[in-house]
Amino acid sequence: MIKFDNVNKRYPGGHEALSGVSFHLQAGEMAFLTGHSGAGKSSLLKLIACIERASRGNVIIDGQNLTRLKNRHIPALRRKIGVVFQNHNLLYDRTVYDNVALPLIIAGYHQSEVGRRVRAALDKVGLLGKERLMPITLSGGEQQRVGIARAVVNRPPLLLADEPTGNLDPELSREIMGLFEQFNQVGVSVLIATHDHDLISRLDHRLLTLDHGRLARDGRTTEMLHAQTG
Amino acid sequence: MRGALRSNGPLAILPLTLTLSPKGEREHTEGCIESTMSDKAKQKPRGKINAYFTHHLWVLVSSLGVLWRTPLATLMTAAVIGIALALPAGLHVLLQNVQQLSTGWEGTAQMSLFLKSGVPETRIKALADKLRNWEGVAEVRYISREQALAEFRAQSGFGGALDSLDENPLPAVLVIRPTAEAAEPAQMELLLGKVQKLEPVDLAQLDMEWVRRLAGIIELGKRGVLLLGGLLGLAILLVVGNTIRLTILGRRQEIIVTKLIGATNAFIRRPFLYTGFWYGLMGAVLAWLLVASLLGLLSDPVSRLSFLYNSDFSLGGLGLETVLILLGSGIGLGLLGSWLAVGRHLQEIEPT
Numbered sequence: 001m002i003k004f005d006n007v008n009k010r011y012p013g014g015h016e017a018l019s020g021v022s023f024h025l026q027a028g029e030m031a032f033l034t035g036h037s038g039a040g041k042s043s044l045l046k047l048i049a050c051i052e053r054a055s056r057g058n059v060i061i062d063g064q065n066l067t068r069l070k071n072r073h074i075p076a077l078r079r080k081i082g083v084v085f086q087n088h089n090l091l092y093d094r095t096v097y098d099n100v101a102l103p104l105i106i107a108g109y110h111q112s113e114v115g116r117r118v119r120a121a122l123d124k125v126g127l128l129g130k131e132r133l134m135p136i137t138l139s140g141g142e143q144q145r146v147g148i149a150r151a152v153v154n155r156p157p158l159l160l161a162d163e164p165t166g167n168l169d170p171e172l173s174r175e176i177m178g179l180f181e182q183f184n185q186v187g188v189s190v191l192i193a194t195h196d197h198d199l200i201s202r203l204d205h206r207l208l209t210l211d212h213g214r215l216a217r218d219g220r221t222t223e224m225l226h227a228q229t230g
Numbered sequence: 231m232r233g234a235l236r237s238n239g240p241l242a243i244l245p246l247t248l249t250l251s252p253k254g255e256r257e258h259t260e261g262c263i264e265s266t267m268s269d270k271a272k273q274k275p276r277g278k279i280n281a282y283f284t285h286h287l288w289v290l291v292s293s294l295g296v297l298w299r300t301p302l303a304t305l306m307t308a309a310v311i312g313i314a315l316a317l318p319a320g321l322h323v324l325l326q327n328v329q330q331l332s333t334g335w336e337g338t339a340q341m342s343l344f345l346k347s348g349v350p351e352t353r354i355k356a357l358a359d360k361l362r363n364w365e366g367v368a369e370v371r372y373i374s375r376e377q378a379l380a381e382f383r384a385q386s387g388f389g390g391a392l393d394s395l396d397e398n399p400l401p402a403v404l405v406i407r408p409t410a411e412a413a414e415p416a417q418m419e420l421l422l423g424k425v426q427k428l429e430p431v432d433l434a435q436l437d438m439e440w441v442r443r444l445a446g447i448i449e450l451g452k453r454g455v456l457l458l459g460g461l462l463g464l465a466i467l468l469v470v471g472n473t474i475r476l477t478i479l480g481r482r483q484e485i486i487v488t489k490l491i492g493a494t495n496a497f498i499r500r501p502f503l504y505t506g507f508w509y510g511l512m513g514a515v516l517a518w519l520l521v522a523s524l525l526g527l528l529s530d531p532v533s534r535l536s537f538l539y540n541s542d543f544s545l546g547g548l549g550l551e552t553v554l555i556l557l558g559s560g561i562g563l564g565l566l567g568s569w570l571a572v573g574r575h576l577q578e579i580e581p582t
Contacts, residue, residue, distance in 0.1 A: 049490070051580075051581050051582065072495075075489075075493060076492070077492075078489075078492035079491075079492035083490060083491075089487050091484055091487060102488065102491055103492065105285065106488065110280065110281045111281070
């Protein structure tokens, strides 16, 4: 689903955010991406969503090589990727329903289909009764769940999350992670960038660790625990 | 960021009025997440074409709704466009009226052939007969030297002065009235050239020279209206472009989010284009009302004035054609202005 092949990302000004990163995330796999602040987590996610382009190497998403992807094909790529943002990126002048419906409207779904899917997605994240509310009236955890509902409403094969539990307490964070695991169980590939070691150490998934733009470790979260303790 | 997203921008494309039917939706709930990759067939959106037009209609209505929510700002922009359109449109109508008036006068155009002295009357009569058979000549009237003298004596009041002269100083005159088709300036010019060459003719003169000059002035006026219209059209483009540009900048965060979710440029452009469409249409309608009411104000005095001149001329209004051109150019300029602004500024707004 995601294949990085010796990828470098250098920003104008010379800062090298990623260097020589190679890994392969299989379809249906779930992985965490971790590393210190500035290690290149966000840059890596941006390369996947084609917000940035790799300076060198190949990024292949669902069989598509992004280095050669034309600009006009970017929207189609992004519709295959559900993204959950740390700051939610909701539109605060619309209801929860309209926020979640946005990807479907963009993709040109019929209204009856939109209604069905939006309610299904909101039900999945436990917000079915709140579709008429404005996002600003919801708590941080609820807003994040609206963001997740919007990310999955279009049934994308790939789900990206950038610090999805950044502002949430441990209880809520576990709930959110539980949601991601549920999506993964039904076949969605999931990649979550996070620095919350406590949280991920309790889950058994693949763990990619970035250190100053290099892929320092590629193993299981349980191994990380061993590495720390012993 | 929240501040930037608060307002109701033209991107408010979502069917806010969609009512929810809670019945029987639970059974679909499970299927939402489970069929992510396996069954592509199920993912295919139903009725995409239908949804596309519904969406267009929705954006059309909702962009009007957005403008409606800020009536003063909308009215001001529309008024600028309206005035800019009303100026050339009003001038055009006035020119049309002047032209209307002068075509009435062209019918009375005539040509006077002053004959050389000493040409015998029989020859003059033969010449008159010959001219009557010419193409474009409706009537030839012969004014003999005696008749001319009598006329002059009666009209000028210089009868006494004439009496002191030994002989009649006035030449014989043939007055040609052209047919209606031949009454236009170019044809008259041609006819004038032909009669000038006739041997007994001393001098041929077009009596309605000033009609031609007026036609020339009208032609110049039309060109001026066209140039003025072009300049004001450019101004409208700038006004609409700038208004749309500000709207785009106000919706910056919104545009970024929709781009991240996979919106195409066409999708993002759409509400802005429709906003431009509405500005243009409102401006054109406003211009129509302006010109119509100005003409209404002028029509009474004009009728009174023309009555004093024993004419039944009355001010003509905006014809259907002019109204259509007005609406068309308003809408066209609105669309083009927003298109230019959107094309220029959407490229700059990319998620980072």
